[in-house]
Amino acid sequence: MIDMENRAREILARQLRTDPVRLRADDRLREDLGADSLDLVELIYEFEEAFDTRIPDEQAVDIRTVGDVFAVIGSGKAA
Amino acid sequence: MNPRRVVVTGLGAVSPLGPDVRATWEGLCAGRSGVRRLGRLEEEDCRSRIGAEVRDFDPSRIPSRQDVRKLGRAAQLALAAAIEAWGDAGLGPSAVDADRAAALVGTGFGDSAESVRNAIAHERRGARGIHPLYATRAMVNAPAGHVAMEFGFGGPVFAPVSACASAAHALGLGMRLIRWGDADVVVAGGTEEISCVLSSLAFDSLRALSARNDDPEHASRPFDRARDGFVLGEGSAIAILEEREHALRRGARIYAELAGFGMAADTGHLTAPDPAGRGAALAMRRALEDAGRAPEEVDHVNAHGTSTPLNDPMETRAIRAALGRRAEVVTVSATKSMVGHMLGAAAALGFLATVKAVAEGTVHPTMNLEEPDAECDLDYVPGKARRSDVGLALVNAFGFGGPCASLAVTRAS
Numbered sequence: 001m002i003d004m005e006n007r008a009r010e011i012l013a014r015q016l017r018t019d020p021v022r023l024r025a026d027d028r029l030r031e032d033l034g035a036d037s038l039d040l041v042e043l044i045y046e047f048e049e050a051f052d053t054r055i056p057d058e059q060a061v062d063i064r065t066v067g068d069v070f071a072v073i074g075s076g077k078a079a
Numbered sequence: 080m081n082p083r084r085v086v087v088t089g090l091g092a093v094s095p096l097g098p099d100v101r102a103t104w105e106g107l108c109a110g111r112s113g114v115r116r117l118g119r120l121e122e123e124d125c126r127s128r129i130g131a132e133v134r135d136f137d138p139s140r141i142p143s144r145q146d147v148r149k150l151g152r153a154a155q156l157a158l159a160a161a162i163e164a165w166g167d168a169g170l171g172p173s174a175v176d177a178d179r180a181a182a183l184v185g186t187g188f189g190d191s192a193e194s195v196r197n198a199i200a201h202e203r204r205g206a207r208g209i210h211p212l213y214a215t216r217a218m219v220n221a222p223a224g225h226v227a228m229e230f231g232f233g234g235p236v237f238a239p240v241s242a243c244a245s246a247a248h249a250l251g252l253g254m255r256l257i258r259w260g261d262a263d264v265v266v267a268g269g270t271e272e273i274s275c276v277l278s279s280l281a282f283d284s285l286r287a288l289s290a291r292n293d294d295p296e297h298a299s300r301p302f303d304r305a306r307d308g309f310v311l312g313e314g315s316a317i318a319i320l321e322e323r324e325h326a327l328r329r330g331a332r333i334y335a336e337l338a339g340f341g342m343a344a345d346t347g348h349l350t351a352p353d354p355a356g357r358g359a360a361l362a363m364r365r366a367l368e369d370a371g372r373a374p375e376e377v378d379h380v381n382a383h384g385t386s387t388p389l390n391d392p393m394e395t396r397a398i399r400a401a402l403g404r405r406a407e408v409v410t411v412s413a414t415k416s417m418v419g420h421m422l423g424a425a426a427a428l429g430f431l432a433t434v435k436a437v438a439e440g441t442v443h444p445t446m447n448l449e450e451p452d453a454e455c456d457l458d459y460v461p462g463k464a465r466r467s468d469v470g471l472a473l474v475n476a477f478g479f480g481g482p483c484a485s486l487a488v489t490r491a492s
Contacts, residue, residue: 017146038211038212038215041211042149042212044211045210045211048207
């Protein structure tokens with residue numbers, strides 16, 4: 001789980017051009033980290049690639065914060 | 080004459096000769112070759128294993144406000160050249176009305192290599208292999224779009240596409256946009272990249288490339304008897320075109336004037352030119368007419384000069400047809416003898432070399448011209464750069480599919 005979170009941090013940080021250790025669970029992707037709609041589409045793609053999973057649209061729209069990312073990739077709901 | 084005249088106030092380049100205008104122009108004047116063996120072709124069962132690459136290009140060093148990792152290589156090259164040109168012109172946010180600024184960046188194939196990568200991913204993994212940025216990287220207007228985004232333009236933004244004449248159409252249409260009143264400043268030029276082996280293999284299969292693999296630096300030899308095809312090149316060159324009064328008002332340094340643009344077609348065959356060069360000659364004549372100048376006034380021609388068996392004698396005849404007796408005294412330089420054929424960017428680098436020739440009074444040499452073809456008998460400035468007072472010059476570009484274009488560059492007045 002920690003490994004998955006660290007990997008997700010790296011992906012987020014690279015995509016949003018920030019430092020992985022500065023990311024906090026309650027950071028909002030759009031408002032706090034400056035993600036735009038294209039960034040979010042790319043992030044979903046990157047998470048699917050990294051964790052060999054499928055994140056359906058209805059789940060993707062609920063990803064608003066860094067914590068939401070951890071929840072989705074760790075929940076096992078992403079099938 | 081149209082009261083709105085167009086001058087060149089900035090230049091930028093990333094080429095096989097270096098990462099900027101200075102290295103590129105010095106390389107051209109010194110007769111340096113950017114052609115090398117390409118390692119990625121060593122294992123291929125192909126004829127030609129050479130090319131003129133942009134080496135050591137590190138996109139992360141482009142001083143852009145965009146995330147350049149998300150751009151394809153052709154767009155990255157264009158962005159780097161455009162940022163250099165913009166700085167060279169001294170254009171800050173307050174110096175130009177962004178809504179009256181345009182970006183026209185031509186390309187032959189753009190980042191179509193993205194299609195190859197995604198096709199491979201699709202073959203292996205189906206729909207899930209397709210990258211979300213595939214569409215926005217592969218679209219041919221991506222380089223133009225990213226250039227316009229960089230400076231926040233609100234004027235026209237598009238990619239003129241005419242194979243190896245694309246950059247000539249970008250520059251010529253850019254000039255027209257200013258004359259027509261659609262823009263005061265146009266960032267115009269071309270870009271091309273050849274990182275995917277298919278770029279080389281496409282032209283190799285067409286038997287259009289030089290196979291002088293053991294002597295790459297001498298492979299591109301326009302107008303020489305022993306030429307055996309062109310050498311594929313890549314890079315980008317960008318010019319800042321500006322309405323003359325606009326440039327004068329802000330005290331800009333003016334390199335030269337882009338005074339005329341001629342377009343024609345050579346449509347007898349998809350790839351082979353009309354031997355008499357009818358389309359090529361028509362383009363040159365129209366460029367001169369557009370500039371309000373006579374053939375007798377031309378001092379210099381930057382040739383399309385590809386080093387293919389068919390182009391070079393055709394272009395020689397076309398220059399004679401367009402310039403008459405003046406053809407016997409003009410200097411003719413082939414930029415491709417050093418940087419190969421940069422396809423959709425080629426005319427932009429030829430334009431840059433010609434603007435420099437006008438501004439600095441030096442014409443760069445045609446390299447590797449050791450024994451001229453019997454049918455190529457003009458003054459091609461063989462082997463060594465020459466001081467020359469260039470008041471009026473033409474830049475030629477012709478492409479597969481028929482486009483013929485010529486630009487008339489004059490000394491600033």
